[in-house]
Amino acid sequence: MKKLLFIIPCVVFVWAFSLNASNLVQNGGFESWEGDTLAVWNIDSGVNVVKESTYVHSGSYAIDITTTSTSNRGVWQQISISGGAEYIYSVWVRANGTGSNGMGILVTWRSSDGSYMSSSPTKYNSDSLVWENMVDTVIAPDTAAIADLKIRGYMNNGDAGIADDADFEMATGGISDIDKLEKSELSFSYSDGKLTINMSKNSPVSIGIYDMAGNLITKKEVAGSSVIPLELARGVYFAVSRKIGSEIVKKFSVVK
Numbered sequence: 001m002k003k004l005l006f007i008i009p010c011v012v013f014v015w016a017f018s019l020n021a022s023n024l025v026q027n028g029g030f031e032s033w034e035g036d037t038l039a040v041w042n043i044d045s046g047v048n049v050v051k052e053s054t055y056v057h058s059g060s061y062a063i064d065i066t067t068t069s070t071s072n073r074g075v076w077q078q079i080s081i082s083g084g085a086e087y088i089y090s091v092w093v094r095a096n097g098t099g100s101n102g103m104g105i106l107v108t109w110r111s112s113d114g115s116y117m118s119s120s121p122t123k124y125n126s127d128s129l130v131w132e133n134m135v136d137t138v139i140a141p142d143t144a145a146i147a148d149l150k151i152r153g154y155m156n157n158g159d160a161g162i163a164d165d166a167d168f169e170m171a172t173g174g175i176s177d178i179d180k181l182e183k184s185e186l187s188f189s190y191s192d193g194k195l196t197i198n199m200s201k202n203s204p205v206s207i208g209i210y211d212m213a214g215n216l217i218t219k220k221e222v223a224g225s226s227v228i229p230l231e232l233a234r235g236v237y238f239a240v241s242r243k244i245g246s247e248i249v250k251k252f253s254v255v256k
């Protein structure tokens with residue numbers, strides 16, 4: 001009986017934690033289609049969204065966004081959110097260009113009757129023809145109840161690029177702002193088969209190392225500055241650092 005009493009709180013804890021960190025996007029991996037029509041997502045007018053199966057970040061499919069008129073067109077879906085809460089919105093993109101030739105993500109906030117309140121500033125991609133994880137931390141206005149999650153092409157009359165693996169998660173969990181890791185507090189360097197992580201905070205952070213194609217090479221939990229033995233070929237890599245309340249993506253090069 002004692003054992004059972006111990007197991008139950010553990011199960012409840014794990015369930016509550018995973019519920020907190022769950023992805024609120026439906027069909028975020030773009031795997032679900034009705035024929036050639038994308039399921040769940042709404043498609044703006046003036047844009048062609050086609051099933052992409054050559055360049056995918058994960059699974060079998062992604063979407064390719066081609067604008068047929070002006071820019072700022074793409075796909076969006078509406079979800080229920082909690083007013084005042086902080087969320088992390090991230091989408092993997094393989095854009096054909098940058099800025100007005102590239103892709104972007106943003107969130108539009110609405111009140112419970114659906115009326116427009118405000119939008120987050122657009123986050124644009126920064127590389128061409130490589131997979132990159134666009135990540136934005138957004139805070140819902142106190143009286144917001146609905147979010148439109150948007151992925152857009154910013155090219156006029158052209159193929160802006162490919163998107164996959166959209167993720168929108170609530171960033172809560174009792175870590176205070178003082179614990180939150182800022183981008184300037186984290187850096188990576190590599191030499192002689194060792195990855196050195198310089199971090200000014202000591203609370204645990206999950207760090208994933210990805211190659212330019214977006215393949216995960218390794219994932220580690222670290223607390224404070226650390227040195228990880230890791231064999232990497234010459235090239236450019238992304239380090240994605242996650243803890244509850246923040247997500248930081250940094251690029252580093254391996255020169256041999």
Ligand SMILES: [Ca+2]
Pocket residue numbers: 029030031056057058059060061062164165
């Ligand atoms: Ca996919």
